[in-house]
Amino acid sequence: MQALSLHMSKTAMGASQKDFESAMNQVKLLKKDPGNEVKLKLYALYKQTTEGPCNTPRPGVFDLINKAKWDAWNALGNLPKETARQNYVDLVSDLSSSDSSSQVKPEADRKQPGYETLVVTSEDSITKIMMNRPAKKNALTIQMYREIMLALEAASKDDSTIIVLTGNGDYYSSGNDLMNFMNIPPGEMEKEAKNGAILLRDFVGCFIDFPKPLVAVINGPAIGISVTILGLFDLVYASDRATFHTPFTHLGQSPEGCSSYTFPKIMGQAKAAEMLMFGKKLTAREACAQGLVTEVFPDSTFQKEVWTRLKAYSKLPRNTLHISKQSIRNLEKEKLHAVNAEENSVLQERWLSDECINAVMSFLSRKAKL
């Protein structure tokens, strides 16, 4: 896509309003995501054509996506509307021919830039967010929580139909990175616990509010928070190598990710207590029998079968799918946010307890593993 450049009008007469409208329709039919840079160009040309030069205030520094859009539009300066329309039509024409002629690119070429702990790709109307710390079993660092939130925020606004969270390597995720509890200066424990609880509230809040179908592709063992948030997903597909483990009591911690509410609802009080209070590790088949997992696949064919299924689902009518998701979720949103707030305030205290500090120190000093 980088090679695509805006060039002079291909049609001597200039593009008409009808050409412009037909180009807008063509954009929706592109099979491959053209990437953020090209999408920004399209956005800018569309705005310049329909509204003329940008004269709105620049969005604030934290509004990353709208700021990037504003910058792209503003960069067109006083480009006349007719020229912008022509450039839009020409760009779409280039994209359409490249879309139909080019081969599928390797994942490295489709990777969205800007993430250090994730690999985020979009293809076939599916945005895949892959946790990418395989050497650390995809343990979630503070940066990773933040990047997942950013990736979800971007995916909620991109043109994908389905969003997938998965892990790279042999683990899905080993949960919270216990190093997050390290290097806290003396006297700062309470402040750090409070900051951690705020980050966790926002992280879980993104899953509660996420507007599109969210699918977990569980490629291997899952621990802690990577398990508890599964109650907020729409589909959970698991390899038969996956396990599901929430060893909170062993770690001096308490359930989060709204699991204190979603797990009893999904699997019943007694099974939820066995997992969340007593730390029972479930196999993928057990988790499926208890309703936490949608379907289990043999590990040898897991990726092939799951992605074939998801590609078929991604062709379903997009808006209807999103509306259905929202009407299912909206009934529960208020309750889920209240549960999230309550769980985090309990956890904030737990993090300061001797039981929690001792458990983390045991792991870090190599005395204990799950």
Ligand SMILES: CCCCC/C=C/CC(=O)SCCNC(=O)CCNC(=O)[C@H](O)C(C)(C)COP(=O)(O)OP(=O)(O)OC[C@H]1O[C@@H](n2cnc3c(N)ncnc32)[C@H](O)[C@@H]1OP(=O)(O)O
């Ligand atoms: C903002 C804060 C929000 C907080 C939200 C709270 C969430 C609660 C939870 O998520 S609780 C769950 C916490 N997770 C754990 O307790 C898992 C700890 N890890 C283990 O027990 C083991 O590592 C294992 C069972 C996952 C894997 O064992 P294995 O022997 O197969 O592999 P290694 O132990 O050698 O692991 C390879 C390297 O990865 C490091 N690592 C793995 N998991 C974590 C982790 N959760 N935190 C920190 N580091 C982790 C491990 O230390 C090895 O590193 P090394 O190669 O440098 O030694």
